[in-house]
Amino acid sequence: MLGHAEKVMGTVVSFTVDCGSVPDDSVRRAVARACRLLHRMDDIFSTWQPASPMSRLRRGELNLDDVPPEIPQVLEQCAEARALSNGWFDPWAMPGGVDPTGLVKGWAVEAAMKMVREAGVPAALVNGGGDLVGFRPPSSVPWRIGIRHPWDASALACVVELEDAIATSGSYERGAHLLDPRTGQLTTAAASATVTGPSLALADALATALAVGGDDVLALLAALPGYDGYLIRSDGTEESTERMAFTS
Amino acid sequence: MKRYPVVIGATVAGLAGILSYHTSNLTSPLSSNLAVGPGSGSTTTTTKPGTTSTTGGTTSTTGGSSTSTTSTSAPPAVTTSSATGTGEQYGYGILSVKVTVKASKILDVKVAKLQTADTYSQSLAQQVIPYLSRQVLKAQSSRISGISGATYTSEAYAMSVQSALSQLHFR
Numbered sequence: 001m002l003g004h005a006e007k008v009m010g011t012v013v014s015f016t017v018d019c020g021s022v023p024d025d026s027v028r029r030a031v032a033r034a035c036r037l038l039h040r041m042d043d044i045f046s047t048w049q050p051a052s053p054m055s056r057l058r059r060g061e062l063n064l065d066d067v068p069p070e071i072p073q074v075l076e077q078c079a080e081a082r083a084l085s086n087g088w089f090d091p092w093a094m095p096g097g098v099d100p101t102g103l104v105k106g107w108a109v110e111a112a113m114k115m116v117r118e119a120g121v122p123a124a125l126v127n128g129g130g131d132l133v134g135f136r137p138p139s140s141v142p143w144r145i146g147i148r149h150p151w152d153a154s155a156l157a158c159v160v161e162l163e164d165a166i167a168t169s170g171s172y173e174r175g176a177h178l179l180d181p182r183t184g185q186l187t188t189a190a191a192s193a194t195v196t197g198p199s200l201a202l203a204d205a206l207a208t209a210l211a212v213g214g215d216d217v218l219a220l221l222a223a224l225p226g227y228d229g230y231l232i233r234s235d236g237t238e239e240s241t242e243r244m245a246f247t248s
Numbered sequence: 249m250k251r252y253p254v255v256i257g258a259t260v261a262g263l264a265g266i267l268s269y270h271t272s273n274l275t276s277p278l279s280s281n282l283a284v285g286p287g288s289g290s291t292t293t294t295t296k297p298g299t300t301s302t303t304g305g306t307t308s309t310t311g312g313s314s315t316s317t318t319s320t321s322a323p324p325a326v327t328t329s330s331a332t333g334t335g336e337q338y339g340y341g342i343l344s345v346k347v348t349v350k351a352s353k354i355l356d357v358k359v360a361k362l363q364t365a366d367t368y369s370q371s372l373a374q375q376v377i378p379y380l381s382r383q384v385l386k387a388q389s390s391r392i393s394g395i396s397g398a399t400y401t402s403e404a405y406a407m408s409v410q411s412a413l414s415q416l417h418f419r
Contacts, residue, residue: 130397148397168397194396 002027006035009042009105011129013112018136020122030119034112034126041108044068047099058097074100074107074201081205086220088213089205093181106131106167106204113200131167131207133200144247150191150232157192157232161245165200169193169207170232180212189214191234196244197227215239332360333408340369343377343405347412357381357409380405 002024005014015034019027044067046052053067064072078091078100091100109128116124117135125134125143134143142161149157150170160166169178170192180187193210195203210217210229221229222241230240240246328350335344341364348356359377364370 132396145396150397166396170397192397 002031004028004031004035006038008035008038009046009108009128010048011105013038013109013126013128015112015116016125016127017116017121018123020120022120027116027119027121030116030121034115037115038108038112041070041104041111044070045074045100045104045108047096047101054100058099060097074104077107077201078103078205081202081209084202084220084224085206085209085213085217087181088209088217090181093184094179095184102208103201103205105129106133106165106199107201109133110165110200125162128200131165131200131204132162133165134162135164142245147192147194147230151236157238158230159247160194160196160230161247163196163245164198165203166194166196167200167203167207169211178208178212187212189234190231191236192230192232193217194230195221195227196229197224203227328355331412333412335361336405336408340364340366340373343373343408345405345408345412347409354384357384377405384409 002017002019003015004017005012013035015031017027017031043049043052045054047055047058049055053062053071056062057064057067057071064075075091075098078089078098081089081103082091089102091102092098105128109126109131110133112128113124113126113133113135116126123134123136123140125132130148132143132145136143142163144159145162145166146156146159147166147168148170170190178187179185180189190211193207193214195207195210197203197206206217206221206227206229210221210231214231214233218229218231218239218241221227228241228244230238230244232238328348330346330348332346333344335342342361343359343363344361346358346360347354348358358381362370362373362377364373
């Protein structure tokens, strides 16, 4: 088992890799490539860096033909997530211009995972500041992921078995930071919102949508093949879609 | 069936890497008895790994002399050592931890330094940190591979733990 933690995108992305029969050196090189990718994505998408292509696009200094191809790719996925979430995830409703932040971390972490996978390793888990994506051989036991309890820092809300990806959005540590695209106001409707599914990019965006839209989005998730949701409302009540893979 | 790392990457992004070292030898006892496969639906029937019965053990009672020789190698003589991790900047301040290890086991994680911008951040950190410490210690026997919903404090914590461990040549 090989581990690496990289500070990037304003968070830490950690890799846990089962090297199998692949030499450690090859795995390390793959992880290093994945980290370079993450930094490149950070440079492109950062809305904190005024000179990033994303920032320049937001200010109207660049148009979509002039930016790195990853930006239109991500925006396309943002549009998909907006449609799937019935507008509860809406990067175009953010102040200061289109802001794909709610999807791009998951997207980048997923791309990093794929780079590690290309090294031929049997299993790996990539944790991008609490949004995780993993893979493993078909017959192996799933990764088990705890979901942080929104109020009791000494407890987990629950444990789920990870099929592909999991993202959790909440207002517990950073305070209210989610904007309701319909009202333009900060929202604290959900204490914690978790989405699992095949794509971390989409899970990331949908977790944001679930945190803002609550039960409406949970109903959407129930009808979305491959995706599941788990909501802890601000009054402490909980609800999840039927197939959410809770375990003990 | 192979069981995958029982590393608690913890909230603690980063710890996954750090702790994978020990966990690899701790995972094996749990390996055979987790009956849950992918796509097994919502109400999962799990056999609790903690209560694993030794189904894997072969009971060969034939004349063959195939006794499983599980030689418990004597642990090397070791001393306890500590290191203080780098002070990690995070959203609300600076956090640094001191880690104490013996052999390949983390004995203790303490906060060496905590500077926060305001009292709210201070109380928040003080609330979160004991949990993180327990996670680090538990990780050595935990069954969880990571925590979804990580936060700034925990990331800084993880990085400081990692730097302390690397000072101790703990990998």
